[in-house]
Amino acid sequence: MSSPSIVWFRDDLRLADHPALRAALDRGEPVVGLYVLDEESAGIRPLGGAARWWLHHSLASLADDLRARGSHLVLRRGAAASAVRSLVDDIGAGAVYWNRRYGGPERAVDAELKDGLRSDGVEVESFAANVLFEPWTVKTGSGTPFSVFTPFWNAARNLPAPREPLPRPDEVPGLRSSPAGDDLDDWELLPTRPDWAGGLRERWQPGEAAARARLREFLDDDLGTYDAARDEPSAGATSLLSPRLRWGELSPHTVWHAGVETGGGTGAHATSASRFLSELGWREFAWHTLYHFPDLATKNWRRGFDAFPWPALDPAHLTAWEKGETGVPMVDAGMRELWHTGYMHNRVRMVTASFLTKNLLIDWRLGEQWFWDTLVDADGASNPFNWQWVAGSGADASPYFRIFNPERQAEKFDPRGLYIDQWAPDSAAREPIVDLAATRKAALQAYEAVKRAR
Incomplete structure (x- = not known):
């Protein structure tokens, strides 16, 4: 009798370069994807309206991608620990895998759940996937967190280079039928009264496929002018990858290595590539700071x-x-x-x-x-x-x-x-x-x- 693996998706709504998914596939048992809309766990910040709109469409895209490869995405709402445990019990899961989060409340939820599942005999592992350098690995000479970007980024670049991204799987073997879950429309993530999202629909197409297409378009067509024109709001010189990274439709490792490969050589193209990659560094610095200062959204860092x-x-x-x-x-x-x-x-x-x-x-x-x-x-x-x-x-x-x-x-x-x-x-x-x-x-x-x- 099989003991399926659960991959708990969070801010990593993709199949490519997904270490938790890779671990589940390597285990050799059927794989079930899970997303939990957690608005109940202590300290978890509820999503804003625009984020909810994006989440709806990105989840729909991820569900389609899993279904096309043989698996399912189960949606459940509630406190994450209860929702994950419930699915473990429902399908007799033998393993749960996820990619790590770095906010204080999120880490507390994950640590408690990991300990509890392991005590029940369930294999649980978490992986580095959503930042280039885990926040605790970049330290000053005295072992303290950095407070200034330039020395932080210099220290990070002296660490082993970010790993190569993992390939997207062609197949994700799942159960014969999907376990019970919520209907995405029932979460009412989309605005209806009024529907203010017309401009979002005009501007964006969420999902991994669109994210990968935008990355390629930016690197092929816009990278060369990035350094010179990125501060001009009418120039169209920016990457527009920030929501893709926020929702994990692209991993920073994928973006990093694609930028390094495309921006090789000398001249304006290489200068623009270096500037673009330093913006990934600024994102890393933000997560480094949040990890060490979890109250960043409510209290002055200084x-x-x-x-x-x-x-x-x-x-x-x-x-x-x-x-x-x-x-x-x-x-x-x-x-x-x-x-x-x-x-x-x-x-x-x-x-x-x-x-x-x-x-x-x-x-x-x-x-x-x-x-x-x-x-x-x-x-x-x-x-x-x-x-x-x-x-x-x-x-x-x-x-x-x-x-x-x-x-x-x-x-x-x-x-x-x-x-x-x-x-x-x-x-x-x-x-x-x-x-x-x-x-x-x-x-x-x-x-x-x-x-x-x-």
Whole structure:
């Protein structure tokens, strides 16, 4: 009698370069895929609306891919430990495999479940799959976590090179019939009242096949101009791979080795490849920071920043920022792009975040939460990490006195106004809700409280 293997999919919705899936196949028993929508375990952050939209379509794609290869994806909702144990009991599973997660609550869930299943005689193994370097392997000379990116990345690159990605299996032998599970539509991940996802449908096609196609398209057609044009939001020079990495439709190992191979040699192409790969390094640094500081989304990484005197919230200012109605064209264009597509160009993310925290003097946590709800690529590390970087409270943070002037940013990176004309052509006719010079001065004065608290 067989004892099937369960592969517990999480933020790794792919078949290629999936070490947990490979382990299950090597075990030689039928394989059952499982995804758990966990909104109950302690500390697990519920997904935002745009993320739920992406998840629905990526799960549908993964289910199709498994079915085409002979297996099934079982969907269950609830606390992960209970859901996994329930499926183990239902099918008499002899092994459970997953790829590791690095957030504090997620690690706690995984560790407790691993111990419990092993005590019941079930084989359980976890694997490195979703970062290039496990967070505990990159350490300073004194064995402490890094707080500055450049030495972190230098140390990481001195470690053994990231492993080669595993091939995608042609077959995934499963059970004759799928175990009981939820219907994806019953999870109601898609917006209906109202359906605000039209722009997301126009912009994105979730799923592993589309992710691999986009990686190839970027490397073949756009990599050569990446270094020169990546800061221009109208240039179309960025990879658009961030949601693919967030949901694990591509592994960072796949992206890394494809970038190294394509960017070999010298000249502009090699320079662009090096710059692109360093952005993977920035993602690694975010996960490194979250692993060592699990409260990244709710607490200042720099504790001295707790002294910052955030004024009483002006709800009208927050709403104007969220809706892209500030009267500041670059800010409004970015916020409207975000609402329509679930995405925003990285340069504009910095501009809009700086405007919220340093011109409107609104706590970075409110902006982080808005991005969490509206970005298709918001993950538990990069989203709060980047917000704290802009706010000045995070690891290797931008100095607080570096306040992005949205008008100068538009002149430099959107000189012909193409991006602003696309997303906020009416914004220039509006009266700005704040004076940029006066609010910059007020922000610098408020920061004096942080300096005095050192």
